[in-house]
Amino acid sequence: MIEELRKHQKDGRRYERRADTTSVLRQIESLSQEQLVERARIGAKTDPLYLSSECLLHRIRQSRRDNSDRFFESLFRILMARVESAATLRSEIYRLPNGKIAITAFGTKVRDYVVDRFLARLMADRDGYDERLDYFEVNFSHAIASLRVTAKKKAADEERRSQPLSSDDDEAVSAEVEKAAGAFDPFDASKIDDGNYRFRLFAAIKELPEKERHVVALLFKEYPIESNDPDKPSICKILGCVEKTVRNRRDRAFEKLKTALSEEEIDA
Known part of the structure; x- marks a missing residue:
């Protein structure tokens, strides 16, 4: 059975996952840990077996009951790679003359802020239940984007304060x-x-x-x-x-x- 989210909206209603997310979660309930990890490793969103970040996060949160650190770590690495990618501002990435990829200092601050805040929520949830992650199961992209907006503002404020x-x-x-x-x-x-x-x-x-x-x-x-x-x-x-x-x-x-x-x- 798929556990309901606990966080409530301002009008008192609980947050609810999207119908397509719930449907996939039901489909993967019967998968073994190995099969689930293989699904999670599919990177192409156009692949019909691609596992959305909402679904991946849900299974990671539920893995605290599985008593398997290896299973958690496998899914954790995949999800954090997605978070880091989503937290990286494409406008702050460029190619150096030697062909290597680089990111500006501003872009680094934004990326690190988003990754750190998400990781803190995930670790808190691992120890119990962190309602701040519930919206990530509803709309993962928008939740990350909201963190990005905050990160950009804080990074800009920090640069202004450090400007002598x-x-x-x-x-x-x-x-x-x-x-x-x-x-x-x-x-x-x-x-x-x-x-x-x-x-x-x-x-x-x-x-x-x-x-x-x-x-x-x-x-x-x-x-x-x-x-x-x-x-x-x-x-x-x-x-x-x-x-x-x-x-x-x-x-x-x-x-x-x-x-x-x-x-x-x-x-x-």
């Missing part, structure tokens, strides 16, 4: 930050020709505050910050700002771009 830059255009940035920003060139000719780098760079530029984004865009078009020639356009003239303000915005922008473009290599 003033938001005041007239307040000079620290000498350390100015030096670091000056040593970093996002338009380095040795990198800019690489398609993956350009994609990540332009995506990061889009996330900059409007004033900083305007400065970076003009620098990319090779406008000088200041010019002694009254007939030659400069960033200061175009934006109507003094040189100090433009340089402060540039340094803030470059520091953010440097952070956004930081990368963690992962196995292909």
